Amino acid sequence: MDYSTNDSKSTSKKKVVAVVGGGLVGNLNACYFAKRGFQVEVFESREDIRQAKIVKGRSINLVLSHRGRQALKHVGMEDTIISKGIPMHSRMIHALNGTQSPIPYGKKGQYILSIDRANLNKELLSAAETTETGAMTFVRAEGAKEEIQADLIVGCDGAFSAIRKQFLRQSRFNYSQTYIPHGYLEFTIPPINGEFAMKPNNLHIWPRNTFMMIALPNLDKTFTCTLFMPFEEFEKVTTGDKVIEFFQKYFPDAIPLIGAEALKRDFFRLPAQAMVSVKCSPYHFGDKCVLMGDAAHAMVPFYGQGMNAGFEDCLVFNEIMDQLNEDFSAVLPEYTRVRVPDDQAIADLAMYNYVEMREHVNSKWFLFRKNVDNFLHIIMPRTIIPLYTMVTFTRTRYHKVVKHWHWQDKVINQGLLFCAAVSVAGGSYLLVRYLPSMPNIPIEQLWSRLCTLCWGQ
Template identity: 80%
Template sequence: MEESAHRRGDKKVVAVVGGGLVGALNACFFAKRGFEVEVFETREDIRKAKVVKGRSINLALSHRGRQALKHVGMEDKIVSKGIPMNARMIHSLSGKQSPIPYGKKGQVNLQNSRRFQAVFVTLTEAETYPNTTLNFDHKLQDWRAETGLMTFARPDGSKTQTQADLIVGCDGAFSAVRKQFLRRSRFNYSQTYIPHGYMELTMPPRNGEFAMKPNYLHIWPRNTFMMIALPNLDKTFTCTLFMPFEEFEKITTGDEVIEFFQKYFPDAIPLIGAAALRRDYFRLPAQAMVSVKCSPYHIGDKCVLMGDAAHAVVPFYGQGMNAGFEDCIVFDEIMNQFNEDFSVVLPEYSRVRVPDDHAIADLAMYNYVEVILFNFYFTCTFSYISFS
């Protein structure tokens, strides 16, 4: 069994498990403070991968997320590559398009693809710190809260052990770090799957330009299901179909796909392409969406959970990534307050952050219900709609 031999000197070592958005941003926060930071990611380096596995629902960057990025000098890098979303665009069954502005005048969300942010910005930025090491193809098998000793498996069957002063679990909704929490008493945990799944389709450019107006969240509300489309920098749109699993499972052939879209999304067929619909609908099965709540977020002074590992949310409120980014800056502020004393910082982080993250999870679930009700209302009436 290999043992990690990175130079550590007298600096405390922080191990960030999970090299996604929140993990990479966390690495920047800890590296900026002068810790020796090691990031461990189960997958290969996705900047070099031809096929990237995992969730890819496009992400809306709002004020709470931008503040965290600003703190480590990344806000401009993200904002300059994002697409501003000025309003929603509702597509009726007849093809009529009706814009609906966001709640406040001048309110804008910034839309980015998950791949861009993870690959070209947060992960690459973390690597610029000389006191940060990225370790790919490292799957966490076990860790000890008493010592901070971690064991990782490699693709070739070998194992690596390393020790850290603090383990930061940023490894997603099905966190391997969190498994140790479940073995302890007085740890609260719940997960809820919603009846809807999601499937992604791509709307290609038309004559080198966007096929629809790009600065909108396009929405096709249809009774108990809906489709949305968000623009990407390459002039494509990512179309996401949200629908109960039993409805997805009713469609088994290419002809049935076309019949379904002709009935509910006729204006989208020429934009996506009938051949692409027949092919891409069956490329991957519909994916599940889960809401995760837990508390506390820490064990002693050795481990803390952040991002989806602590509070996975359904995507209907558009704040999952932003809440994860906010975890980083809240933790950093508490580090300032208590002089980086992990024995005080970690319990204070749980005390402060758990209620806020649970509120975001609840709002996301409430908005999921509201979306379904809105779809039903819109589909049945096609009347004038305004949002306050």
């Protein structure tokens, strides 16, 4: 399909926006542009998801949080989508011995939502079509040569964007992609007697330092499990017996939940899938074309922000349209200026969060620091804000989140170091002061008395 822009300045007809890619970000964009009164045409190589018998594409569960909710709210979709999601209030950590311990995401009442990708896409498509102000047409593009006249082309065609490929021909366009050495496989935990097999209002995590498994709840009472692991580890598991041996070693409590036979079948149903991180800049070409969503900033899924960042792209673009009176020649470069540093920051945070999820949650120091951060947030809510809270429950710009995180991390660590130094100095003083008067007291008793003097215990 060939796309060209319409340079006509006539105001007698609606401006035409061609949205390339009928996925989540493309369809939400269609809602935004149709609401503004544009004539919108959505081009997608796959058939309309609402009529498809088999839905192709990625199936990793989606996590909806504040940024995505705000974007949906602007087009009247928030309540509809929330009603079809499952709240998750905490991470539920599964230790190797089978014990489970929750780590809350935020303050009481704060949660993220487990959302079904296909259902969300259907809802967005239908919402765009029924927008009264403008109009939306879904066009299935299957490689036929056809010139489309449009005032603006919006590339929302995913991590391997055909629109972005055209940008690569332009000078001063920066582009990079990075495949991480880890892949993923999916499994399903079926219901038990018609009910969830585990507590449903949690994101379940089996952290094993160099790899992990997670499970998110679905409305049909199943859980979708995703095993993230280095490809070289996947390659070592070559038979059904080795699958069971592997799970008995690292995820023993998951075997009866998934089922031994299902594990053997699903482990080899598909090869482990790759995950890519994409960065590029600028996001626009002149006043005629702009990239959004994964086409601009594909990221690994470990912060649950891929969809939310893509939805926020739509909201930010809409806000800039308001500020600059829909003047594409001003809107597009401003969108690039505002959005590139934020999207690249969350891409980096997504990489970091994989290490936190698979490894740091096992650390006593990590749990201690999390409690310290939460306590300080309670007494200084505007100064100390946990990283996850800033990313997930606010619309603080991502790059500012990173700056604030580094600053407060340095301050808290220095504070803890100071407290430790004061404790050591105080203990040393008491030891020097009282040791001469206690020459015959065993060291264990002396230490006990010293602890009582210092800390009352």
